[in-house]
Amino acid sequence: MTNPDSTEPASARERLIFALDVDTLDEAERLVKQLADRVGVFKVGPRLFTRVGSLVFDLIHGLGSQVFLDLKFHDIPASVGAAAKEAARHRVKMFTIHALGGSTMIREVANQLAKTTLVPGASPPIPLAVTLLTSHSPEDVRALGFEQPVPELVERLGQMAVRSGAGGIVCSGHEVRELKAVLPPGCVFVVPGIRSPTDVAGDQSRIMTPAAAMAEGATYIVVGRPIRDAEDPQAAAERMVDGIAEGLEARGGS
Ligand code: C5P
Numbered sequence: 250m251t252n253p254d255s256t257e258p259a260s261a262r263e264r265l266i267f268a269l270d271v272d273t274l275d276e277a278e279r280l281v282k283q284l285a286d287r288v289g290v291f292k293v294g295p296r297l298f299t300r301v302g303s304l305v306f307d308l309i310h311g312l313g314s315q316v317f318l319d320l321k322f323h324d325i326p327a328s329v330g331a332a333a334k335e336a337a338r339h340r341v342k343m344f345t346i347h348a349l350g351g352s353t354m355i356r357e358v359a360n361q362l363a364k365t366t367l368v369p370g371a372s373p374p375i376p377l378a379v380t381l382l383t384s385h386s387p388e389d390v391r392a393l394g395f396e397q398p399v400p401e402l403v404e405r406l407g408q409m410a411v412r413s414g415a416g417g418i419v420c421s422g423h424e425v426r427e428l429k430a431v432l433p434p435g436c437v438f439v440v441p442g443i444r445s446p447t448d449v450a451g452d453q454s455r456i457m458t459p460a461a462a463m464a465e466g467a468t469y470i471v472v473g474r475p476i477r478d479a480e481d482p483q484a485a486a487e488r489m490v491d492g493i494a495e496g497l498e499a500r501g502g503s
Contacts (some may be wrong), residue, residue: 439469
């Protein structure tokens with residue numbers, strides 16, 4: 250397992266990942282400035298990265314925050330290994346790969362990260378495996394040629410990914426408890442699909458509150474639109490952090 254950061258994040262705030270799902274560097278800058286001392290990590294996905302590239306890393310690092318690069322790499326091992334090296338060079342805290350890229354691809358990511366020279370004091374990024382996209386229906390999964398029920402397949406892919414060198418898993422709050430039971434201690438669980446009790450679900454169908462996701466065992470939660478589209482994004486982020494603290498307390502503070 251490649252997880253140099255196997256100590257749990259120290260505070261509830263450090264466990265909140267904000268999805269920077271915007272189109273321009275100006276919009277990103279406005280949100281990062283507003284939220285840098287209220288969230289721990291900013292998630293950069295294909296939409297913003299394709300538009301502005303690594304300028305967004307400079308913006309986030311410049312304000313003392315951390316980057317989660319969510320590009321879900323899935324390619325031949327040499328290509329994904331090289332991308333992992335670049336992520337490390339850019340001081341990214343965590344990045345995503347597809348478990349379906351297979352064990353050789355994931356092992357190459359771990360090898361390349363182990364070989365990368367970092368600036369003093371920096372930790373290598375945590376490769377997080379995405380098992381099955383939640384947008385896949387059971388019919389889609391069967392059409393891809395998998396016979397197993399989705400929960401079993403998620404567990405199998407998660408175990409394979411972590412055995413091959415992933416430091417954690419991106420999963421739904423409804424999957425954390427069972428995955429945690431079969432994956433090694435120190436494995437990171439990053440949970441999107443989070444809504445406060447008063448938020449609208451939008452297109453997320455299997456949502457959970459921050460408190461419930463943490464009580465189930467999440468290490469980090471990912472929140473996008475409920476903060477981005479709130480009248481007061483700072484207050485919305487603070488409510489999420491309060492929920493994280495509440496959930497941590499329910500599971501005994503760990
Ligand atoms: O719905 P919301 O705006 O909070 O989504 C935040 C982020 O979570 C998005 O960037 C999306 O890509 C990610 N995500 C998700 N559902 C998954 C996996 C990732 O919404 N199952």
